[in-house]
Amino acid sequence: MAKVLEINGPLVRLELPGAVLGEQVSVGALGLVGEVIGRDGDTALAQLYEDSAGLAPGEAAAGLGHPLSVELGPGLLGGIFDGIQRPLEAVRQVSGDRISRGIRVPSLARGRRWAFAPAPDRSAEMVINAGDILGSVQETASIAHRILVPPDVSGELLELAPAGDYEVDATIARVRSHDGSIRKLTLCQRWPVRIPRPFRRRDHAVQPLVTGQRILDTFYPLLKGGKAAIPGPFGAGKTMLQHQIARWCNAEIVIYVGCGERGNELTDILESLPKLTDPHSGRPLMERTLLIANTSNMPVVAREASVYVGITIAEYFRDQGYDVVMVADSTSRWAEALREVAGRLGQMPVEEGYPAYLGSRLAAFYERAGRVETLAGGSGSVTLIGAVSPPGGDFSEPVTSHTKEIIQTFWALSKELADARHYPAIDWLESFSGYIGQAARWWADNVDPGWAPARARALAMLSESEELRRIVNLVGVDALSSEQRWSLEAAELIKEALLQQSATDEVDSYASPAKQYLLLAGLLDIYDRGMRLVGQGVPARRLLELPVLGEARRWKTRYGDADIAGLRERVARLVEDFMPLEAEYFPAGPGEG
CATH class of the missing domain: 3.40.50.300 (P-loop containing nucleotide triphosphate hydrolases)
Incomplete structure (x- = not known):
């Protein structure tokens, strides 16, 4: 008789002849769930997924004949499960607010019926392969749950259930495998958690x-x-x-x-x-x-x-x-x-x-x-x-x-x-x-080809600003040239107007790729226009007084994804924000008189 030999916290040594590595076991009078992780002759080492307090040597144990697996079928979505797929709401109804050790509750609710719609291209006597779709269940209003042939099943479809309401363990198809055996398929299937599910190719x-x-x-x-x-x-x-x-x-x-x-x-x-x-x-x-x-x-x-x-x-x-x-x-x-x-x-x-x-x-x-x-x-x-x-x-x-x-x-x-x-x-x-190279192709095809160079420029500005910030901390802002002061301000603008994002603001919580690129392009445009003026002798302190800097910080909350056109039009008018300075310093035009 299989029994407990030794207990070391969540690890127990069992007398369990014929145990297989990875096999699920039931241990003790409570039927604690465990998994075999080692073997030595007729003894097996198992790790328990439940507290072993109170377990004693000599108590009975049994191998369940299958590895740790999950139930896969309608009823998963919207659920809350524990680490071994026990539904916590169903557990609470049985044992209260605490999970009783050894409790057994089906992962997918029995008794609930699902409206199964068979796939129109499936019929008796046709050959089906692993992974084929037999039909679907509208699990939620958002998701149609497709009923799949298990990965280890293929052969002749003998019977497919008509449209109707079925429980998850009701037979909805019968398949004659290539070895002549008959497999009954239900709305749910099981799969070992430590084995990746197969696919055709990457x-x-x-x-x-x-x-x-x-x-x-x-x-x-x-x-x-x-x-x-x-x-x-x-x-x-x-x-x-x-x-x-x-x-x-x-x-x-x-x-x-x-x-x-x-x-x-x-x-x-x-x-x-x-x-x-x-x-x-x-x-x-x-x-x-x-x-x-x-x-x-x-x-x-x-x-x-x-x-x-x-x-x-x-x-x-x-x-x-x-x-x-x-x-x-x-x-x-x-x-x-x-x-x-x-x-x-x-x-x-x-x-x-x-x-x-x-x-x-x-x-x-x-x-x-x-x-x-x-x-x-x-x-x-x-x-x-x-x-x-x-x-x-x-x-x-x-x-x-x-x-x-x-x-x-x-x-x-x-x-x-x-x-x-x-x-x-x-x-x-x-x-x-x-993933920058792959993402750049998508941005170029779907948003704007300028995404990759704009991103690289912004990151370079942010990196440079860290060096400038260290200089300011050591000797003060007056040690910076006008170009450096403007670069530092532009980096702060990117941090506040682009990188900061409020999860609680209805407009700012989400930004579409189109809005993200327009914000980035607009901020870089502000930087470029200011740097041109600084290069022509305009003091950085005058640029820092421009109202557009404060307004740009509010673009992210002012323009939602429904007003992309408004943001695009505002970015296009940036030239007007610098006209007063140009008129003041270059009345005859930049570079003249």
Whole structure:
């Protein structure tokens, strides 16, 4: 009889002949959920996804015959799950405000019926392949849930259910596989979380993930199917930035994984997201959102599993042809779970106590992002955004440094900028994007060919302003030439009029790419016109008195996306703002008399 031999926190050694690595197990009288991570003869080492307090040697254990898997089907969207995909609302109804150990609640609600519409091009006796679409269910008003043939099934379609209302585990199709066996297909399927779902090939089409946040889209763009990190210390604004991305990005599905974060922070997200309206459809944002909550007081091993549950669900919606964004908050807490388990296993610690395989685990996780051609022949993407919480804001610590080597977009948050009330508090000197070349083609085709040179000029001005700021701090502003004073003012103008963005302002919360470029082009035009006058002898102090500088700072809130034409017309009239100075210093025209 299988039984518990030894207990070491979340790790238990079991007498379990025939156990398979990765197999899910049920341990003790409560039936605690676990996973086999090691074998030695007839004994197996399992990690538990629930608290092992009270578990005693000699209690019964059993292998469940399948790896840790998730249920995939209608009913996912709008749900809030824990780290092993237990629906928290259903759990609350059964056990109250605290999750009872060993509780079993189906991930997808039974008893609820879904209106299934079979695909018109599917009929009996035809051959179907893995990933083909059998039909659809209108899961929410915003999203049609496409019912897919599981990746491990193909053969002759013997029967397809007619249109009607079905529960998730009702048979809607029968398939004769190539080996002659009959497979019954339902509205839902299961998939192991640690195995990436298959696809045909990588799709290298270029399409930016438009977030409406100017410093992200204009300066450090991320492509759909790309990988990004948001490192930052406590209080730098990670949560608000993630809110903005989830609300405004042009992805169709958003999955938020709260991995080991503080309970009060996660509560704020769980309470605020359901109240938000999707700006693209006018419907509740939760109709295209899914939340996985695993707070810091929940079992540490479930924290490690939660990111795999999230990415597997993201891949499932990708296979339906959707663009999915997954935010993991935070991968630092996930790495801490790896460190704790590795320590209990007695594995050799390396940098700061993390296991030697930290880098490879992070790389394997981020590698599951990408834009692909699905098995059904469509196109879908998973964009991964991992928040990182480096202790003390130290970006040289192992999780941040390994992540920096893996991802292509790095949005570094600065505590100094946050303290100065500059939001989003993204440091334009520490951040980078490896997608500039691809994004430039999209901006040139869809917005303006001048985006790439304008972006490069603005970043150069911001970099130069840091040097000038150090000079001012040492010897004062009077040590600067007029050209340097004007350059410093122009950089401040870009920071305040372009990079700062209010999440609570109805107009400023989101900026379309067209508005972003017009703002950037207008600010650079102001700089160029002023620099020409300074070069002709106009003192910088007179330029600093121009009313247009204060007005330009208000363009972002004055001109909404419905008034792009008004902003374009205002930028075109900038020549008029400099005419009074030109008339004063050059009555006969610049360069004359």
